[in-house]
Amino acid sequence: MTHRPIGYYVHHHGAGHRARAKAIAAVIDWPVVLLGTGLDTAGIDLCDDRPLSGSFDGVDETASRPAALHYAPLDHEGVRSRVAKIAQWIATARPALLVVDVSVEVAMLARLASVTTIYVRLNGDRSDVAHLDAFRGATALLAPFHRDLEMPSTPLWIRNKSRYLPGITPTTPDHLAEDNRILVVIGRGGPPGDGPAIAQAARACPNMQWRVIGPVTATADRPANLDLAGWVNDPAQEIARAGLIIGAAGDGLVSAVLAANRPFLCIPEDRPFNEQLATAHGLGRLNAAVVLDTWPSPDQWPGLIRQAKMLPPQCRKRLHDRDGVDTAARWLAGMAAAAVQELDPVA
Template identity: 30%
Template sequence: MIGWYVHHHGFGHVSRFLAVQPHLRAPVIAFSSMPRPAELAADVEWVLLPPDAEPFDAPDGTRVDPREAEPTARGHLHWAPHGHPGHRERLATIAATAASRDLQTFVVDVSAEVVALARLLGARTVAVTQPGTRTDAPHALAYGLADRIVAPWPEGAVPTPGLAAHEDRVAWTGGISRFDEREAPDPVDERRVLLLGQVLSADVRGELTRRLSERGWNVTSVGHDDASRVDDPWPLLTGSTVVVSAAGQNSVADLAASGARAVVIGQDRPFDEQRATAEGLEAWGLARRADGDVSAEELVDLVERAAGDAPDWARWRVAGAAARMAAVIEERLP
């Protein structure tokens, strides 16, 4: 049986899980603070973990901010606040389930602390990594302990200094998208721009929409708030002339699966993850790049330049990537 830790920030980690899980032969128990995804198969167990970042009551009754409770252990960990009941309970739940259900392999996407716990429990541990300068002590600990490391993008696309000492255990799967193998409709010759996700502030989004509309573009914006979310953005991805998106791993994999002409914005994220990805996409000629402080005027120019691009998204190796990750997870399973 396989355990799988799904980080609760954003939707990329759970989307990756949903893409890979159907390719696994062995049953899976998922652990996360996120609610169970509605589209998850009924026979897959989902263990809801308590949150570990909210203030908590100390034994003497004082209210404690976990950021003030030595959460990094002097830089050796990312998050393990002293005395937090939610943090203790989530690790205890994972450990108890691993013992009672005989979890032989544990996938961690992502947490240095859960990698350490899984390996200390004797599980074969598969750590999912992300782009960026991850050379800090907690990442070095996780990479050193992991039996296998999954990098869900093509080798050479993004500099990975933190992985240099561990390349014998790294599997470069290519981008993992829920849309892999989904057929794209025939392109429509229209001037359509899709603004995808929480990639722009409301002011910039409004100004960009106005400027593009004045130049004859049809603009659609989805995913920037709860009201604008769509369950299936595939028709919009494949039916747009240009897509403006963040440079997160999940977003980029979806762009690759759809073959989109794109402008990717490297948002401010830990370890410069998105900036590194955006720079790699630009260097490979796959997308136009912008920084998080890009203006509406600059974006209009980038969109109109991107409309003439012909990106070779096959280089991002989305086709078969979810199955390749599943094969890494199930190596040496009985």
């Protein structure tokens, strides 16, 4: 039997979507084609649909936009081109299913093009009309987090339609943690880290070695125990070596921290639909992280570090599935096989 491919749409805001797609594609027993912006030769490269201003939070400001859509700006050549390219690929490749990670518009396009969709449902309050319609139109929902991190307000029908698949992360390096090594992780989806504030934190803990990966603002007086590494090729290696992680509550970082089972001091950032707040509150409720509203003052750091290191490792470990990538791959391959059998029995 010739496999009709699985399409995997990768959103371009933040790094977690692509990391998840690449991890699954590397192990799945089914051909996978990635679709997204900035893929180059790694898949179907789509035109950028972001505003010329460069500011993008997933929602446009068009007054007449239908409630079932988040982002549908008028007369945008990038949007027009990517819709045409996705539709052409669907018509030519006849995919068994399309995983949408994430975009209610691409989910709607796939459904209109008669494709079985699996919608990646991130955490947060997604009770708006557009998300609910995307959830209804999908055959199933992939929730890349443990079910115990679910928001209590999530309706039962959405929970029942969700397959909870924590642990969709690259293989965790086998490193012993260096107890006095603190790693600050700044992701791609938000603003750069506050260099002077991080320098103050390092000065307040002179016996700790601080290392920052990701962008930070300039600091004129960097202490000797602070290393600003910038972007790194393999953040999982950095996380595995650290004795404590400080960062936001994006699903990519949270998954990596849980996979490495490292103490976590979590400072969620403002995101649409309260995605990071929902995850952070869940981690705090389950004693898997110390959660803060804002960056602490220098005098607070020693106590907060001790508090984070005292949290039981088992509280983090149980929220991670070390076979999460393989589990997700088997499930998606099974969904693709079922879709092909139902829609094209002679394939």
